[in-house]
Amino acid sequence: MDFLDELKFLKEELKFKGRIKSTNYEKIVLAGMGGSGIAGKIFQDIYTKRPFCVVDDYRIPDFVDRNTLFISMSYSGNTAETMAATAAAMKRGAHVVTVSSGGKLSSYGDERIHIPRRDLQPRSAIGYMLIILMRSFGITADRDLKDAYSVLAKLDENNRECQKLAHDILSKKKIPVIYGGAPYKSVAYRWKTQFNENAKIIAYSSSFPELNHNDTMAIALTYGKKNFGFFVLDSEFDYIRKRARLTAKVAKAEFNFIKPQGKNLTSRLFYLIHYVDYITYYMAKERGINPADVHLVEEIKKGLKDVVV
Amino acid sequence: MDFLDELKFLKEELKFKGRIKSTNYEKIVLAGMGGSGIAGKIFQDIYTKRPFCVVDDYRIPDFVDRNTLFISMSYSGNTAETMAATAAAMKRGAHVVTVSSGGKLSSYGDERIHIPRRDLQPRSAIGYMLIILMRSFGITADRDLKDAYSVLAKLDENNRECQKLAHDILSKKKIPVIYGGAPYKSVAYRWKTQFNENAKIIAYSSSFPELNHNDTMAIALTYGKKNFGFFVLDSEFDYIRKRARLTAKVAKAEFNFIKPQGKNLTSRLFYLIHYVDYITYYMAKERGINPADVHLVEEIKKGLKDVVV
Numbered sequence: 217m218d219f220l221d222e223l224k225f226l227k228e229e230l231k232f233k234g235r236i237k238s239t240n241y242e243k244i245v246l247a248g249m250g251g252s253g254i255a256g257k258i259f260q261d262i263y264t265k266r267p268f269c270v271v272d273d274y275r276i277p278d279f280v281d282r283n284t285l286f287i288s289m290s291y292s293g294n295t296a297e298t299m300a301a302t303a304a305a306m307k308r309g310a311h312v313v314t315v316s317s318g319g320k321l322s323s324y325g326d327e328r329i330h331i332p333r334r335d336l337q338p339r340s341a342i343g344y345m346l347i348i349l350m351r352s353f354g355i356t357a358d359r360d361l362k363d364a365y366s367v368l369a370k371l372d373e374n375n376r377e378c379q380k381l382a383h384d385i386l387s388k389k390k391i392p393v394i395y396g397g398a399p400y401k402s403v404a405y406r407w408k409t410q411f412n413e414n415a416k417i418i419a420y421s422s423s424f425p426e427l428n429h430n431d432t433m434a435i436a437l438t439y440g441k442k443n444f445g446f447f448v449l450d451s452e453f454d455y456i457r458k459r460a461r462l463t464a465k466v467a468k469a470e471f472n473f474i475k476p477q478g479k480n481l482t483s484r485l486f487y488l489i490h491y492v493d494y495i496t497y498y499m500a501k502e503r504g505i506n507p508a509d510v511h512l513v514e515e516i517k518k519g520l521k522d523v524v525v
Numbered sequence: 526m527d528f529l530d531e532l533k534f535l536k537e538e539l540k541f542k543g544r545i546k547s548t549n550y551e552k553i554v555l556a557g558m559g560g561s562g563i564a565g566k567i568f569q570d571i572y573t574k575r576p577f578c579v580v581d582d583y584r585i586p587d588f589v590d591r592n593t594l595f596i597s598m599s600y601s602g603n604t605a606e607t608m609a610a611t612a613a614a615m616k617r618g619a620h621v622v623t624v625s626s627g628g629k630l631s632s633y634g635d636e637r638i639h640i641p642r643r644d645l646q647p648r649s650a651i652g653y654m655l656i657i658l659m660r661s662f663g664i665t666a667d668r669d670l671k672d673a674y675s676v677l678a679k680l681d682e683n684n685r686e687c688q689k690l691a692h693d694i695l696s697k698k699k700i701p702v703i704y705g706g707a708p709y710k711s712v713a714y715r716w717k718t719q720f721n722e723n724a725k726i727i728a729y730s731s732s733f734p735e736l737n738h739n740d741t742m743a744i745a746l747t748y749g750k751k752n753f754g755f756f757v758l759d760s761e762f763d764y765i766r767k768r769a770r771l772t773a774k775v776a777k778a779e780f781n782f783i784k785p786q787g788k789n790l791t792s793r794l795f796y797l798i799h800y801v802d803y804i805t806y807y808m809a810k811e812r813g814i815n816p817a818d819v820h821l822v823e824e825i826k827k828g829l830k831d832v833v834v
Contacts, residue, residue, distance in 0.1 A: 242551075243576055250738030264586035267552055267576035272735040273707060274764065277573035297734055389748050391700070393727070398582060409739035416746035418702070418753060420729030425606055426581040429559030430718035432821045437725035437814065439698050440752070444727060455583065455834045462828045466821050505746065512741045512775050519771045525764045 219508045222340045223493045226486070227368035229343025230361050234329040236313050236352040241285035245310070247271045247301035248345070251338050252289035252315075254409065255345030257402035258489075262481065263353050274300040274525040276308075286310035289345050291331070291338040293319020296517065300525055315348060317341070337508055339413060342406070342489065350482065360482040367483045371490050378494035381472070382415075385495070386502050390445035391417070395431075395471075397424035397456035399481065400449040400488060407447070407492045414496035414507040424451075424459045435467035446471045449488050528817045531649045532802045535795070536677035538652025539670050543638040545622050545661035550594035554619070556580045556610035557654070560647050561598035561624075563718065564654030566711035567798075571790065572662050583609040583834040585617075595619040598654050600640070600647040602628020605826065609834055624657060626650070646817055648722060651715070651798065659791065669791040676787045676796050680803070687803035690781070691724075694804070695811050699754035700726070704740075704780075706733035706765035708790065709758040709797060716756070716801045723805035723816040733760075733768045744776035755780045758797050 217225065246256035249272055256270040269277060274297045280286060286305040290298040293316030302324060305312055314325035317333040331344045350356040385392060392411050396404030404421035411419035422431055435446070448460045448471045464471040474491060476484035500507035526534070555565035558581055565579040578586060583606045589595060595614040599607040602625030611633060614621055623634035626642040640653045659665040694701060701720050705713030713730035720728035731740055744755070757769045757780045773780040783800060785793035809816035 249735060253735065253738075264588060266588050267578060267586075269576060269578075272732075274734070275707065277576075279573060279575050391749070398584065412739040412741075412743040416742050418740070418743045418747045418749075420731075422729075423581075425583070426558060426562065428825050429562075429822060430721040431727070432721075432825060433725050433819055434721040434727045436821055438727045440700070440727075443749070443752070453834075455829075455832050458832055459825070459829060462825055466824050466828070510742055512745055513738060515775050516737050516741060516768070516771055519775070520764075520768060523764050523767055525762075 217334060217336065220497065222336055223497060224372045225334070225336070225340065226343045226490055226493070227365050227372070229341070230347055230365055230486070232331065232344050232347055234331065234348050236287065236329070236348070237327055238311055239285065239352055241311060242266065242283045243279065244268045244285045244287065245271060245276065245280055245305070246287040246289065247276070247298045247305070248289035249295050249297050250409070251340070251342045252291060252295070252298070252345050254402065254406050255289065255342050255349060257405060258346060258485065259349040261401050262399050263355055271301050273297060276301050276304045280305055280308050280310050282309040284308070284310040286312045287315065288312060288321060288325065289315045290319065290321050291317055291336065291341040293317060293321035296520070315345065337510070339409070343486070356482045360480040363479045364483040364486045367478045367487050368490050371487065371494070375494040378491060379498045382495045382498035382502060385445050386499055388445070389443070391443055392419040392445050392447060394419065394421040394447045394449065395424060395427060395460065396421065396449045397451045397460065398453055400451060400476070400485070403485065403488045404449055406489055407449070410492045410496045413510060415499035415503070416505055417499070424456050428459060428463060432463060432467055435463070435469045441469070448473050450475045452484070526643060526645065529806065531645055532806060533681045534643070534645070534649065535652045535799055535802070536674050536681070538650070539656055539674055539795070541640065541653050541656055543640065543657055545596065545638070545657070546636055547620055548594065548661055550620060551575065551592045552588065553577045553594045553596065554580060554585065554589055554614070555596040555598065556585070556607045556614070557598035558604050558606050559718070560649070560651045561600060561604070561607070561654050563711065563715050564598065564651050564658060566714060567655060567794065568658040570710050571708050572664055580610050582606055585610050585613045589614050589617045589619050591618040593617070593619040595621045596624065597621060597630060597634065598624045599628065599630050600626055600645065600650040602626060602630035605829070624654065646819070648718070652795070665791045669789040672788050673792040673795045676792045677799055680796065680799050684803040687800060688807045691804045691807035691811060694754050695808055697754070698752070700752055701728040701754050701756060703728065703730040703756045703758065704733060704736060704769065705730065705758045706760045706769065707762055709760060709785070709794070712794065712797045713758055715798055716758070719801045719805045722819060724808035724812070725814055726808070733765050737768060737772060741772060741776055744772070744778045750778070757782050759784045761793070
């Protein structure tokens, strides 16, 4: 699939019906790296009924036991860290649910969710991963998903704003700094990683209110202030909105506020997720590089295949 | 206290004997912002026997209930986010332990740990906060703390290396990028915040192995590559050490490896925490700014005092 088609495919992922059957566990741990782990991190920001912990490493927490729901997500089904974490969780007797499009992972698990194999970049499968979680734990409904589909389709048709932002960042060689706040803390992190992987530039993310305890002084007084491009994922929570505006004023910085569109949380989440797809796609295009290329990630995987943890 | 004396005071904090008495709860939630929250985040990386969740916001997770140990940390005892989170936890019937040097927080809680009032910057009280947690949950022993004390004392006497690094960063106007890995993931975040607050420059942190799924391409191909100063907090885990070295090679980047000193985890953790105290202190000195000054953080607090969450 061409990378642009891959981006447009996000809305189709919302239709996926796969879900976890046994969700009634005391503790939930999700293992996943990159795009899969990010789905877990975004979900953690919006689901707090039970302790939900994301593992982005080989090792699992000591508390994983028979009373733990352990969700292993890997689009390829061959992510080394996720495989190691899953094997450890199985030994502890956790209820293991694997989510993959194939690979070794797909033949393990007390429950196995198979997502369609379309050779997407793993980061492009975030829609599948997040929707499985949101459906399984009742955070989204068919009506929400229908609205989200049309919000994404509209962005696929018209994303000139994203192209303009891409050109603005590039022409001034800006380093993107993305600030989120509830419920979009980890969506800000998704933005960082899309800048890294698609546009191949360094970026970083942080969140309100925590950043007011450290970043604030730096925004105001750092050297090279003009080299940074500040983005705020605007929140529907008034306390976050006010903080963001006061921070811009106090630190004398220009913040780009990105307003999420849509009638419900599902739509707004996916709108923000998709928005940076286009910014980073246009950046790669303007830089003359392939947004899909991640050959160094592959090189590192190969170089570490004999590592024992 | 002069800021340099404040930094040197870190080793004295290790002697604090305060501890949480009732630790036997199913779930643990720690509320804290800035330096207090960071103590919780660092602790979360090394204690995984039970679900341990850090809240750096006003709102608390829905799962907080009578079976939850809720630890509220605020050096001043007046942090708005922590106060709101604590009030909510009390309503839910959680076992609340407050840790403060005074303020409103000190008169709440089923258990109250009072730390000495010395008018430190809240970020300089990280020793108290972390040692309370490590002692309470049996992660450190008197012998470890004795070694840690002497490791810190040595760094107080000789920190020319830190001064050299400070000068190197400043003279090239570099943006620090700090990479951690187990067990120092959140120590890397502490580094970021000390660069922000003491040196007043923008910095960012990330951790292995997750960063190999996104940062890697960016390190190799970003524009302005020479503007970044990469630091790696070296791990005692071989799988992290190998990754870090392979990443430097594959992405063709110069990484500064910081080797933790000390015979045990407590010493090494505090060595790494203290090391950046000196880097950022010397940076502030060379920039001619006051490392203790955080007047914009105060301005934001004042501007938001009527905000309802």
